[in-house]
Amino acid sequence: MLQMNNIKKIFRTDLVETHALRDFSLQVEEGEFVAVTGPSGSGKTTFLNITGMLETFNSGSYLLDGQDVSQLNDNQRSKLRNEKIGFIFQSFNLIPDLNLYDNVDVPLRYRGFSAKERKRRIENALERVGLSARMKHLPSQLSGGQQQRVAIARALAGEPLFLLADEPTGNLDSLMARQVMQLLEEINQQGTTIIMVTHDAELARRAQRNIHIVDGQVSDYQQLQPVLEVAEA
Amino acid sequence: MFEIRPILSALLRHKSSTFLIILQIAITFAVVVNASSIIKQRIEMMNRESGMPEEHLLTLNVNAFGANYDLENNIRADIELLRKTPGVVDAVAINQVPLTGNGDSGGISATQEQYDNRESIPVGFFMGDSHTLNTLGVKLIEGRDFNEQEVIYTAERPEVKSSIVTKSLADKLYPNGDALGKPVYIGGGEYVTIVGIVKKMSGSWVHSSLFEDSMISPIVSLDRFKRILIRTESPQVTAKLLGEVEGLLIARNSERVVTGVRSLVEHRARAYSGDNAMTIILWSVIILLVAITALGIVGIVSFNVNQRIKQIGTRRALGATKLDILRYFVTENILITSLGLMVGTLLTIGFNVYLVDQYDMPSFNWYLIPVGIIIMLLVGFVSVLMPALKASKVSPAVATQSI
Ligand SMILES: Nc1ncnc2c1ncn2[C@@H]1O[C@H](COP(=O)(O)OP(=O)(O)OP(=O)(O)O)[C@@H](O)[C@H]1O
Ligand SMILES: [Mg+2]
Numbered sequence: 106m107l108q109m110n111n112i113k114k115i116f117r118t119d120l121v122e123t124h125a126l127r128d129f130s131l132q133v134e135e136g137e138f139v140a141v142t143g144p145s146g147s148g149k150t151t152f153l154n155i156t157g158m159l160e161t162f163n164s165g166s167y168l169l170d171g172q173d174v175s176q177l178n179d180n181q182r183s184k185l186r187n188e189k190i191g192f193i194f195q196s197f198n199l200i201p202d203l204n205l206y207d208n209v210d211v212p213l214r215y216r217g218f219s220a221k222e223r224k225r226r227i228e229n230a231l232e233r234v235g236l237s238a239r240m241k242h243l244p245s246q247l248s249g250g251q252q253q254r255v256a257i258a259r260a261l262a263g264e265p266l267f268l269l270a271d272e273p274t275g276n277l278d279s280l281m282a283r284q285v286m287q288l289l290e291e292i293n294q295q296g297t298t299i300i301m302v303t304h305d306a307e308l309a310r311r312a313q314r315n316i317h318i319v320d321g322q323v324s325d326y327q328q329l330q331p332v333l334e335v336a337e338a
Numbered sequence: 339m340f341e342i343r344p345i346l347s348a349l350l351r352h353k354s355s356t357f358l359i360i361l362q363i364a365i366t367f368a369v370v371v372n373a374s375s376i377i378k379q380r381i382e383m384m385n386r387e388s389g390m391p392e393e394h395l396l397t398l399n400v401n402a403f404g405a406n407y408d409l410e411n412n413i414r415a416d417i418e419l420l421r422k423t424p425g426v427v428d429a430v431a432i433n434q435v436p437l438t439g440n441g442d443s444g445g446i447s448a449t450q451e452q453y454d455n456r457e458s459i460p461v462g463f464f465m466g467d468s469h470t471l472n473t474l475g476v477k478l479i480e481g482r483d484f485n486e487q488e489v490i491y492t493a494e495r496p497e498v499k500s501s502i503v504t505k506s507l508a509d510k511l512y513p514n515g516d517a518l519g520k521p522v523y524i525g526g527g528e529y530v531t532i533v534g535i536v537k538k539m540s541g542s543w544v545h546s547s548l549f550e551d552s553m554i555s556p557i558v559s560l561d562r563f564k565r566i567l568i569r570t571e572s573p574q575v576t577a578k579l580l581g582e583v584e585g586l587l588i589a590r591n592s593e594r595v596v597t598g599v600r601s602l603v604e605h606r607a608r609a610y611s612g613d614n615a616m617t618i619i620l621w622s623v624i625i626l627l628v629a630i631t632a633l634g635i636v637g638i639v640s641f642n643v644n645q646r647i648k649q650i651g652t653r654r655a656l657g658a659t660k661l662d663i664l665r666y667f668v669t670e671n672i673l674i675t676s677l678g679l680m681v682g683t684l685l686t687i688g689f690n691v692y693l694v695d696q697y698d699m700p701s702f703n704w705y706l707i708p709v710g711i712i713i714m715l716l717v718g719f720v721s722v723l724m725p726a727l728k729a730s731k732v733s734p735a736v737a738t739q740s741i
Binding site for chain 1: 341660
């Protein structure tokens with residue numbers, strides 16, 4: 106479903122050249138729940154951005170659902186993003202001026218669905234995250250965990266191929282973090298592929314597969330970790 | 339596609355800043371439309387057809403001081419001299435000259451009763467000999483011109499029998515259009531008969547209601563102060579005579595002073611100088627206000643874009659194209675501008691009612707409202723474009739940046 110080969114990403118500022126990803130290769134299959142860990146500055150967010158086509162890369166190849174991403178222009182990438190990917194951000198990124206209903210509506214409007222179809226999808230998505238009673242509330246009227254659930258509803262409403270989450274629990278206390286993690290697990294069990302960056306080793310361990318990024322590359326040692334854990338158990 | 343409802347609900351969460359920009363647009367619109375209305379009225383007034391070949395006309399005053407100065411013969415001799423001067427079409431000794439702001443006026447009416455009931459019509463009184471119409475260059479459309487026999491030279495109150503009126507005045511006196519041959523009461527129980535009607539002729543006071551209502555009588559009043567009007571063949575002759583006419587008259591008889599030698603073009607410019615200045619001031623006000631509003635829009639949209647960088651990145655991450663982002667800010671701005679213009683239209687009408695009421699201004703050119711709306715929408719669109727383009731260039735990657 107997702108195949109990256111030898112991706113290279115270099116950030117050039119006036120004097121510094123940062124090799125955020127070097128010869129980065131990864132394959133993710135449909136239905137997987139992948140947790141991405143790694144030290145700060147190792148390239149996790151860069152990886153996620155490239156996966157989600159928020160950023161371009163310097164060399165290498167990336168096939169998303171069989172499509173060569175490097176051949177697409179900005180509009181085509183936007184469209185593909187809108188149709189195939191759901192994003193979940195560390196700081197939720199809800200639009201503060203819009204109520205929950207309108208927040209979930211944002212990607213659906215860009216999709217060009219009819220009003221009726223949008224309504225159905227918004228109500229379903231909010232139902233799935235248990236917030237359908239608060240559709241008319243503003244984000245500021247919700248707790249952090251609830252806001253992140255709205256963001257998850259927004260990501261789900263377009264029925265994406267996969268979810269990309271950058272430290273979705275990073276701004277939440279441990280109780281709320283576990284609730285959000287539980288929700289993501291449910292969603293994964295219902296068939297949605299999830300790639301999640303996290304600093305929380307405990308949460309990472311709950312994922313089906315762990316990827317450890319060090320210095321812009323997948324670390325071989327950490328890839329063995331889940332296997333070792335299974336052996337321990 | 340055009341996210342009007344969510345944009346509106348987002349705007350309503352920022353009532354005060356939205357309200358301020360709406361108010362600014364509304365006030366600008368009201369002032370601009372009313373100022374344009376005034377400009378338009380002034381320009382229309384300045385462009386009124388004068389009915390006279392102004393570039394061919396010049397005027398001057400003769401002040402006689404000689405002790406035994408023979409008024410009648412000197413006037414006759416002066417006029418004869420001028421009429422014979424090369425390049426001169428005609429000349430006349432006249433009591434007032436159009437557009438100059440000086441002259442005689444009074445009231446007349448179609449019947450004695452109207453006169454006695456103070457229902458008289460205000461008019462400008464012109465007096466001159468049988469060359470008056472030809473010198474003024476006005477067009478006779480009904481009846482006849484004066485003949486030499488009926489011209490009276492006098493220093494007393496003359497007893498005239500005939501007069502020529504402008505069409506505008508004829509229609510006021512006799513609305514059925516049958517003024518020719520009818521009497522005109524001029525006070526003291528006297529009346530004169532309308533023998534001719536001229537199509538159009540300017541009065542002396544450009545801002546007066548009697549500007550187009552004049553009556554000409556075949557009289558040359560014998561005064562030491564005489565106005566003379568000269569019609570030439572061309573603007574070149576007019577220019578030449580402006581420099582030479584004084585010498586010409588003084589050479590014939592030096593017992594007088596020649597003053598106020600001016601072309602009618604100059605008189606026109608003087609008569610309308612206030613209106614011209616007003617037009618320029620109002621134009622400046624319009625340009626200034628529109629520029630301030632445009633800059634205000636640029637400022638507030640730039641501010642909004644900077645405030646919403648993260649939101650823009652998030653929208654991009656969720657699938658918005660660059661065009662979607664551009665459209666978002668343009669739509670938002672068109673909504674604000676439209677609200678401003680709605681309020682502005684009400685203000686405009688209110689403001690105009692006040693102006694008409696307080697300053698007796700002629701009321702409004704209604705089509706200026708739609709024209710103003712289109713112009714303000716264009717100004718709003720152009721102003722929002724630059725910051726909106728900047729917004730569309732925000733990278734979707736800012737969505738995942740911390741803070
Ligand atoms: N826009 C950018 N311009 C320049 N350098 C950048 C940019 N984005 C990331 N980098 C650099 O690339 C490297 C990888 O950054 P990235 O954000 O992917 O790390 P990360 O693993 O997500 O770190 P963290 O755990 O702190 O979020 C870092 O050295 C970072 O400074
Ligand atoms: Mg990161």
